[in-house]
Amino acid sequence: QVQLVESGGGLVQPGGSLRLSCAGSGFVFSSYGMRWVRQAPGKGLEWVSCIASGGGRTNYADSVKGRFIISRDNTKNTLLLQMNSLKPEDTGVYYCVIGWGMNVAGTRGQGTQVTVSS
16 A cells, blocks of 8 residues: 655744655655645645656756755655745645656645744
C-alpha cells in the first residue's frame, strides 16, 4: 500500500525557515521522481518543485525559485523541502506527490500545514 506522510509544517514569521519531510513507503521510492505541491486557503493546488529519482535534476516554480531547495535521501525513502525567506503567500497545505513533472496530479499524502504570519 502506497503511503506518503508529510511533516515539518508549522507557524513561522515572514523571513523565517522551515524544513518539510515526506516519508514514502509501499513503493520503490528510489525509482520515482517526486514533487511538492501546495494549496493556499480557498485556492487550487499549485505545483512547487520536483526532483528526479536520483536527485540529480530539480525544477522550481518561479514563485519559490531561489528560496526553496528540494532534495531527497533514497536510503531513507525521504523527500525534503527546505523553505527559506518565507512569505505570507507561502501559507498553505504542502503535499508530496509521486512522479516527476510540473503538474499537481498524482498520489499524495495528507499534507502538512505551513502558516507564515507575524
